[in-house]
Amino acid sequence: MLRINYRDVRPIYEQVRDALREQIITGEIEPDEKIPSVREMAAKLVINPNTIQRAYRELESAGYIYSVKGKGSFACGDARLVSKRRDELLLQMKEIALELEHIDTPKEQLIQVVNDIYKEA
Amino acid sequence: MLRINYRDVRPIYEQVRDALREQIITGEIEPDEKIPSVREMAAKLVINPNTIQRAYRELESAGYIYSVKGKGSFACGDARLVSKRRDELLLQMKEIALELEHIDTPKEQLIQVVNDIYKEA
Amino acid sequence: MLRINYRDVRPIYEQVRDALREQIITGEIEPDEKIPSVREMAAKLVINPNTIQRAYRELESAGYIYSVKGKGSFACGDARLVSKRRDELLLQMKEIALELEHIDTPKEQLIQVVNDIYKEA
Amino acid sequence: MLRINYRDVRPIYEQVRDALREQIITGEIEPDEKIPSVREMAAKLVINPNTIQRAYRELESAGYIYSVKGKGSFACGDARLVSKRRDELLLQMKEIALELEHIDTPKEQLIQVVNDIYKEA
DNA sequence: GTGGTCTAGACCACC
DNA sequence: GTGGTCTAGACCACT
Numbered sequence: 001m002l003r004i005n006y007r008d009v010r011p012i013y014e015q016v017r018d019a020l021r022e023q024i025i026t027g028e029i030e031p032d033e034k035i036p037s038v039r040e041m042a043a044k045l046v047i048n049p050n051t052i053q054r055a056y057r058e059l060e061s062a063g064y065i066y067s068v069k070g071k072g073s074f075a076c077g078d079a080r081l082v083s084k085r086r087d088e089l090l091l092q093m094k095e096i097a098l099e100l101e102h103i104d105t106p107k108e109q110l111i112q113v114v115n116d117i118y119k120e121a
Numbered sequence: 122m123l124r125i126n127y128r129d130v131r132p133i134y135e136q137v138r139d140a141l142r143e144q145i146i147t148g149e150i151e152p153d154e155k156i157p158s159v160r161e162m163a164a165k166l167v168i169n170p171n172t173i174q175r176a177y178r179e180l181e182s183a184g185y186i187y188s189v190k191g192k193g194s195f196a197c198g199d200a201r202l203v204s205k206r207r208d209e210l211l212l213q214m215k216e217i218a219l220e221l222e223h224i225d226t227p228k229e230q231l232i233q234v235v236n237d238i239y240k241e242a
Numbered sequence: 243m244l245r246i247n248y249r250d251v252r253p254i255y256e257q258v259r260d261a262l263r264e265q266i267i268t269g270e271i272e273p274d275e276k277i278p279s280v281r282e283m284a285a286k287l288v289i290n291p292n293t294i295q296r297a298y299r300e301l302e303s304a305g306y307i308y309s310v311k312g313k314g315s316f317a318c319g320d321a322r323l324v325s326k327r328r329d330e331l332l333l334q335m336k337e338i339a340l341e342l343e344h345i346d347t348p349k350e351q352l353i354q355v356v357n358d359i360y361k362e363a
Numbered sequence: 364m365l366r367i368n369y370r371d372v373r374p375i376y377e378q379v380r381d382a383l384r385e386q387i388i389t390g391e392i393e394p395d396e397k398i399p400s401v402r403e404m405a406a407k408l409v410i411n412p413n414t415i416q417r418a419y420r421e422l423e424s425a426g427y428i429y430s431v432k433g434k435g436s437f438a439c440g441d442a443r444l445v446s447k448r449r450d451e452l453l454l455q456m457k458e459i460a461l462e463l464e465h466i467d468t469p470k471e472q473l474i475q476v477v478n479d480i481y482k483e484a
Numbered sequence: 485g486t487g488g489t490c491t492a493g494a495c496c497a498c499c
Numbered sequence: 500g501t502g503g504t505c506t507a508g509a510c511c512a513c514t
Contacts, residue, residue: 011322012273012320018223019221020129021218046273048273048319054274061310063154085224085271086224089217089226090234093221094237096210097235098238100211101238103146103206103207109211110214111232112148112213114218114228114231114232114235117222132503132505133504134505151411152375152413153376153414154413159488160485160486168506172504172506174488174489175504177487188488189420189424189514190486190488190514191514192487193419193485193487194486197374198411198413198414199503201374209492253489255490255492259496265502279501280503289491290491290492293490294487295504298502307500309396309502309503311497311498311499312499313500314500314501321504325383328463328468332467336480338456338475339456342453342489344381345388345448346388347453352441352453355453355460355476356470356473356474356477359457359461363453
């Protein structure tokens with residue numbers, strides 16, 4: 001279940017956003033399944049509704065959920081959106097790596113960054 | 122030489138800003154060397170002075186140049202600028218790698234990107 | 243309410259920026275609450291929209307608000323914002339105290355300033 | 364004598380500037396005494412002349428030295444300039460302390476900042 | 485001459 | 500409607 005950790009370094013809206021995204025990606029929330037309304041979620045977690053709305057807004061613009069006026073928000077099951085986002089990110093990473101190489105950054109430092117991320121996970 | 126590419130997706134002020142930052146970091150522009158005045162640069166590139174000034178302003182607040190009223194703008198040359206920029210880039214890369222990990226991208230794909238860059242060089 | 247003082251030595255965009263930052267930090271503007279659009283604020287204060295936008299742009303790059311194209315600008319409410327601002331101010335104070343020490347200002351004068359502020363409160 | 368420390372966290376121009384200011388304030392360099400030209404100083408310290416020029420420029424605008432075209436730069440012996448600068452800085456410090464008090468910063472933190480500065484000196 | 489601020493008005497992309 | 504970029508032209512303070 002979704003739980004807020006106030007000691008987390010991430011802001012609350014990121015915790016909500018990431019948790020829901022995780023549930024959608026893993027299939028815990030099925031495609032086109034309804035997710036709680038902004039008000040329900042805000043009441044359940046005792047959080048400002050604006051914060052929930054921000055999480056939903058980002059999930060929608062990232063293509064993980066879609067909302068239907070008067071009906072609510074629903075999980076989006078389109079795997080192609082994820083793949084498209086992955087390509088964008090890999091391209092951005094390429095450009096950053098290029099500039100890092102250009103200012104003589106040892107390759108090991110870049111590898112280190114990647115390893116650190118995948119170790120924590 | 123600094124040249125504007127109107128087909129570039131980046132706005133003009135970002136192109137100017139990034140090109141100058143590059144020249145300062147690589148030492149092409151010497152420490153405390155005077156850079157062209159806002160009006161000179163605007164005339165040379167056939168761009169509105171306001172647009173140049175925005176580029177200069179962002180470079181100043183990022184610590185790459187400093188401006189003196191009535192005198193001009195100067196490069197903040199310093200060996201530490203390179204490591205500062207490197208830190209910026211590594212942080213950006215970290216954030217991108219984090220999101221890639223979140224959407225279940227195999228670690229090997231990230232390593233591949235890094236390897237490709239350093240192989241070409 | 244936010245009001246412009248034309249006799250203030252600070253430029254207009256700084257007055258707007260500082261006033262909004264204050265409201266966000268103190269919680270007068272709630273987390274993720276929508277703030278007036280660039281055009282609304284410009285109309286209300288009878289100021290050019292470009293000037294308002296500059297204030298918003300600086301607030302965004304400093305992490306106090308976030309803007310979404312086509313939707314509006316929103317406060318980045320977070321308890322950590324206060325401690326962030328406190329760190330900024332303490333750093334500024336440190337630099338000023340350093341220069342004061344450099345010109346042989348007696349330590350007692352600096353302590354006096356601090357005491358005066360906290361006595362009034 | 365003035366010596367550069369490359370391990371110092373301060374940039375070179377600040378080291379030069381602060382060292383000269385110190386010598387002027389303490390009277391080691393007498394009022395209206397000529398200080399080395401930009402080129403002489405740059406040659407002696409094996410530093411980019413631009414960097415020396417920046418140090419001199421800041422000392423001039425801060426009122427510690429004055430330059431006469433074709434003759435060189437000279438120490439400024441006017442104590443009133445220092446006193447004026449001190450007042451400016453104390454005023455700035457007052458404003459910062461006011462905002463710090465406003466966001467419930469414990470008075471001890473401000474005192475701490477002052478103490479740290481005067482301990483190092 | 486220099487940097488810096490401000491206005492007025494246009495255009496774009498996104499929602 | 501929204502934020503964002505760009506232009507044209509004015510004015511100020513400082514050197």
